[in-house]
Amino acid sequence: MKRLLSNLIKQKTTIKEKQLDIVLAKFDHLSVKKNEHLLEHGKVADKLFFICDGCLRLYYQNDERANATRFMAFENTFLTSIVSFISREPTTEYIQAVEHSQVLYITQQNFSALRKEVAGWDELYIYILEYGLTVVNRKLSSLLTQSATERYRNLLLNNPDLVQRLSNANLAAYLNISPETLSRLKSNI
Numbered sequence: 589m590k591r592l593l594s595n596l597i598k599q600k601t602t603i604k605e606k607q608l609d610i611v612l613a614k615f616d617h618l619s620v621k622k623n624e625h626l627l628e629h630g631k632v633a634d635k636l637f638f639i640c641d642g643c644l645r646l647y648y649q650n651d652e653r654a655n656a657t658r659f660m661a662f663e664n665t666f667l668t669s670i671v672s673f674i675s676r677e678p679t680t681e682y683i684q685a686v687e688h689s690q691v692l693y694i695t696q697q698n699f700s701a702l703r704k705e706v707a708g709w710d711e712l713y714i715y716i717l718e719y720g721l722t723v724v725n726r727k728l729s730s731l732l733t734q735s736a737t738e739r740y741r742n743l744l745l746n747n748p749d750l751v752q753r754l755s756n757a758n759l760a761a762y763l764n765i766s767p768e769t770l771s772r773l774k775s776n777i
Contacts, residue, residue, distance in 0.1 A: 589617060589640045592664060593692055596638075600715045603708040610706055614698040620644075620685040627683035633672035635693040636716075639665050642689025643753060647682050647761060657761040659723060660686070660750060666716050686758055736765045740773045 590612050597603055597611065620626065620642070627633055629649065637644060644667050647657040658681065661667040672679035673696055694702075702709040730739050740763060743750060751759065760770040 592640050593638050601708045601711040607706045615692040615694050618691050620689045622688050624685045630678045633669040633679050634696045636668045638692045639663055640690045643686040645686050655761045739763050
């Protein structure tokens, strides 16, 4: 499992083989059941997850218990509540397994220690931040400039695997539409 993470680190950084062993030793494996939460509202995000197999979602829940999914993370992707992870303040988000998932994780303490111990670790940190910023920006842009139909069509075009892997409820939450609207879109397209 650490081979996937190792390959990504080699692609995105200049970390040398000896240092890579130090980095990989800081990650632990976790098997997560479908619907299990890895982070709850009000807790401090103290882990950064790397998805080896499966899918995790980062979402908000309002007072009426309606969900708004900010991000779906699949294989070869990092996920945490980044603001909480950096600021050490309680999060307003949840992280939940959408499928049975295999993840590796590093604690915030170990992550920060690697920034001092391993030359090149900040390259991965920058990659994670840039990737997250890009995803958030694209999502916000689509919510502000596209209709529900356009968002669904773009999803079919650019990420058809999401449509296959996610339940209608999760897909609707990801698109920021009601399940009823999603059903109408599916029948019309």
